Amino acid sequence: VHGFHGINSVSLPGFSFGYSSRIIKATQQLPNEFAFNLDMNSGKPLGIGWAQETTKNGVRSSSATSYLAPKYLNRPNLHVLINARVTKILKTSTGEQKLAFQQVEFTQN
Incomplete structure (x- = not known):
């Protein structure tokens, strides 16, 4: 459903919460009720997991910052x-x- 080499980087949050281990344990003990989903953008968004963000090396990216960067705006056909x-x-x-x-x-x- 999505690529892995695009201009926008998608990543999981770079920190964990104190309750993260308990959530993972619940998904392991009750996978039919609380399925773990590492990639909510996989085309199967149901389950428990972390929201993904568009960051790379701690810097947020977006369609505007990616596709409207000078190297793209300077194209003669755009x-x-x-x-x-x-x-x-x-x-x-x-x-x-x-x-x-x-x-x-x-x-x-």
Whole structure:
């Protein structure tokens, strides 16, 4: 359901709580009632576990900090508009060619 080599890093919290060991023990003793789930983003979100966060080396990442970094904003084929919302993505090729999308319709807020 998710990748492991993307631009955003996903990790578990870097600290434990005093009750963490008791939670793990409960999931081991009663796995049918309280299943342990290490990866809530695996496509099977039911169970007991820790919420994941988008951090790497103690620094939070997000779509904005990752995809709007200067190395991406300087691409010649990318135009970023603020206070705007895409309303429709327009296909520019069809048929046997690979799909291509090079235009959008948008509205400004």
